[in-house]
Amino acid sequence: MSADVAGQGGPDEASPSRGAAAGSEPSIPYRVQADARAADLVERYKDLAPQSETGRTVTVAGRLMLRREMGRVAFGTLRDSSGQVQLFAGKAWTDGFDGFTRLSLGDWIAASGEVVTTKTGELSVKVASWQLLAEARRGFGDKWHGISDLDTRYRQRYADLWANEDSRRVLLLRSSLISWIRRWLEGRGFVEVETPVFHPTPGGATAKPFVTHHNALDVDLYLRIAPELYLKRLVVGGFEKVFEVARVFRNEGLSPRHNPEFTMLELYQAYADYTDMMRLTEDLVAGAASELLGTTEITYGGRSLSLAAPWRRATLSELVAEHSGMTLDIDSPISELREAAESVGVQPEPAWGSGKLLLEVYEKTTESELWEPVFVTDYPKEVSPLARDHRCKAGYVERFEAIVAGRELCNAFSELNDPVEQRLRFEAQAAAKAAGDEEAMSVDEDYLRALEYGLPPTGGLGIGIDRLVMLLSDSDAIRDVIAFPTLRPETA
RNA sequence: GCGCCUCUAGCUCAAUGGCAGAGCAACGGACUCUUAAUCCGCAGGUUCUGGGUUCGAAUCCCAGGGGGCGCACCA
Numbered sequence: 001m002s003a004d005v006a007g008q009g010g011p012d013e014a015s016p017s018r019g020a021a022a023g024s025e026p027s028i029p030y031r032v033q034a035d036a037r038a039a040d041l042v043e044r045y046k047d048l049a050p051q052s053e054t055g056r057t058v059t060v061a062g063r064l065m066l067r068r069e070m071g072r073v074a075f076g077t078l079r080d081s082s083g084q085v086q087l088f089a090g091k092a093w094t095d096g097f098d099g100f101t102r103l104s105l106g107d108w109i110a111a112s113g114e115v116v117t118t119k120t121g122e123l124s125v126k127v128a129s130w131q132l133l134a135e136a137r138r139g140f141g142d143k144w145h146g147i148s149d150l151d152t153r154y155r156q157r158y159a160d161l162w163a164n165e166d167s168r169r170v171l172l173l174r175s176s177l178i179s180w181i182r183r184w185l186e187g188r189g190f191v192e193v194e195t196p197v198f199h200p201t202p203g204g205a206t207a208k209p210f211v212t213h214h215n216a217l218d219v220d221l222y223l224r225i226a227p228e229l230y231l232k233r234l235v236v237g238g239f240e241k242v243f244e245v246a247r248v249f250r251n252e253g254l255s256p257r258h259n260p261e262f263t264m265l266e267l268y269q270a271y272a273d274y275t276d277m278m279r280l281t282e283d284l285v286a287g288a289a290s291e292l293l294g295t296t297e298i299t300y301g302g303r304s305l306s307l308a309a310p311w312r313r314a315t316l317s318e319l320v321a322e323h324s325g326m327t328l329d330i331d332s333p334i335s336e337l338r339e340a341a342e343s344v345g346v347q348p349e350p351a352w353g354s355g356k357l358l359l360e361v362y363e364k365t366t367e368s369e370l371w372e373p374v375f376v377t378d379y380p381k382e383v384s385p386l387a388r389d390h391r392c393k394a395g396y397v398e399r400f401e402a403i404v405a406g407r408e409l410c411n412a413f414s415e416l417n418d419p420v421e422q423r424l425r426f427e428a429q430a431a432a433k434a435a436g437d438e439e440a441m442s443v444d445e446d447y448l449r450a451l452e453y454g455l456p457p458t459g460g461l462g463i464g465i466d467r468l469v470m471l472l473s474d475s476d477a478i479r480d481v482i483a484f485p486t487l488r489p490e491t492a
Numbered sequence: 493g494c495g496c497c498u499c500u501a502g503c504u505c506a507a508u509g510g511c512a513g514a515g516c517a518a519c520g521g522a523c524u525c526u527u528a529a530u531c532c533g534c535a536g537g538u539u540c541u542g543g544g545u546u547c548g549a550a551u552c553c554c555a556g557g558g559g560g561c562g563c564a565c566c567a
Contacts, residue, residue, distance in 0.1 A: 010502025010517075051525090068530090071523035090524070105517075119525045141503040142516050144528050148504070151559050207566070252566055253493085262567070408567060439565085464567050478567095488558075 010139045011152050011159055018104075018135060029131060032110045034061040039083030041115060042123050050121035053114060060085060060125055061110040061133065063162070064103050066143060074101050075124070078111065087111050088124035095129045105143065106136025106162075154485055161483075170473045170480055173292060177469060178245060180291055181265060184284065190241040190267060195230035197223060197247070203447065204228030204386070206429075206439040207250040210260075223249035228386065228460065231268050232415060233450045235458055243267035245465070256477040257407070260486045263465040268415070272459035274398045277412040278375050281402055281461060282309035285373075285409070289472060300405045300474055303371065311373040311402065316362050319376060324365040330354050330380055330395040337361070351435060355380025355395065368406040375400045385425040385441060387413035404471060412461040419451035 036058035045054065062080030064087075069075075074097070076087035091097045094113075103109065113128040138159070141147040146163040153160035153167070161167050182192060200219065202209040204226030213220050227246040234242050249261050269276065286309045289296045296308040314322075317329040326340050337357035341348045344364045348357060358380055370376075378390060379399040387397035398414035416422050426443040433440035469481040479485035 013502050066528070068526045069523080070526060070529080073524045073526080075526045075529080077527080086527080088525080092524085120527080122527075139502060139517060144516070145504045250566070253564075256561080258566065264567080411567080467567065
């Protein structure tokens, strides 16, 4: 057992092993047969009177969080993934008592003994025997403040997750959310699929891709910026309801709301249009909140917010009028749109048409002001190369974004399924790209070929999972909802 | 990419131009019911790095590095 205890370092300094020579710790077992979890014990015996003995012997395993020595007795706080339980050791009844008192905070141990309560009534495992499972050669920081340095927290997430309850809570919520979404969609007949991460032609969104190279094929490949075009190929192939939880990659700046790799839920439903997608979106988000938080009434950044369906629907032009006082639409004279853009601080580029100008005014004046969930509908065709023409409003497409707490949560449309029209849209994008727009799309000939086989009327939806987790967990940084966020590599 | 802020012991933080400190952790010791146990003792520093100003720099200036925030881009 751990006889001599050396110093214990911290996140920035490891101590040498306190036990055997490096690479060999013969007393450390290969497996542990724990038969109780901390929280279960505390829950099961919460009504026990002080100084009770249950006669039940258990083995618990976890990390030693705190230790209180009193001479010939010692108390420890053991934490496992369920919670915490007190260990009560004494020279009179604990094998290896001296070693127990020399354990470091953070050491993994297994402890066996009777479940009892102490004089003060705290439920404890009265340790008859214990085993060291792993030394903590680095400490987890101040036992009260833990680790709060943001750099350390994100770079050494293993330590942050152990030290900070909130960090664990958020990642557990993320896991529960994705799991729930899968079950919910499968319950509605959706099929989960996987599509390529390597794309010969990046598409499905306007964003700068990462480029990599395949040696054997000697071709450049792009890490996907969206799974959209492949999912719609699957609809062509007969998958009427598909979804993918897709990690996507965009070569853009980092910010509290942007990580270069992030997760999107995309789904496509044949025979549906964007109004179906609105109903699905509000049901999904409100349902997730009810299931995971027990309510649709949430607090984000100190402000209350209701996710209950149905959500407000309003056109982009209506919302711009509400928030900027300017009555603008796609048919407004272009000079008027350009003036409007300039008046709100946008510097229009010569190539921008009225659709782009209108969108810029919206983003500058309106989007961040929208707090309660709202479906912003009817986007300009110019800025929506994959969405189908609006059934009755020229120049617009059947597209919406859901804005919640001032941020885009999802993007959806009635999918453009006419290969001739799609080619025209791609060509306009390719022209913009040739003119210097690094984020514009290319012509994807294979996708056009797929459309030529026939894509039925289809509704499509993309939801930013990271954003949704942020919303549900009241996190203000995307880094908090990603286990290992992208950081500048450490320099030696 | 640009601007602003920030970096002190393993951790959390003081010291604002005049001897680098505290609490916790660690280390030595006391203690048979503690709850961030308590008490006694001991130790711990390239004040992010490199220049400069000054009799004297953690503190002021310049450059670089890490991080945060804002802008831009986007989801």
